[in-house]
Amino acid sequence: MGPIKGARGRSWRLWGRSWGLWGRALLLTSPIFAAKPTVGTGHFRRLLRFTAGFEDFARINAHHPRRILFPKLADNYLKHTCLYCFTKIDVLVEDTEWHSFFYCPCTARPRELFLQACPSFYSIFFPESPPPGMVVSMAKIFHEARFNRYLTNELARFVAGIHACRREVFTSLSKRGPLNPLRVALERVALPDQSD
């Protein structure tokens, strides 16, 4: 007998909950980074937060921390966009960990330093053919770091650099005044009324 109406969704929710519990239980016995890093605690903590999706990316928080100063960021067209690319090169691209890791011009310097330290990943950052996906490519690098202290250290430095670059940008974009580049960019675009 097939599932009665509504049971299918409930069973998927239960399955999802079981999967989440299983995943958390697995993390208790199998650490993400098995090789103890030698970078500072702050850098490693930043790496863990980045890996867990706890950092300040619009993919996750939809710019809620900035909406008081810039209510227009609640618009569906902008609430997940990378503010650096929006204000500096007038491009709308989703603000994600993998965008900052592989492409965002804002994080070019820490990316360059990471590739100098780990040149074997150059082909992943600059592939000759279209990659399977940025998330998959990033997961491959993080998976390789599991038992590799050197790579864990370099990833921690890279992620700390990403955080520092973005914080600097967010600080400059949060300044009050009519010449604020984010305010100027927001006034430039005409958006349909789709706020939530």
Ligand SMILES: [Zn+2]
């Ligand atoms: Zn960007």
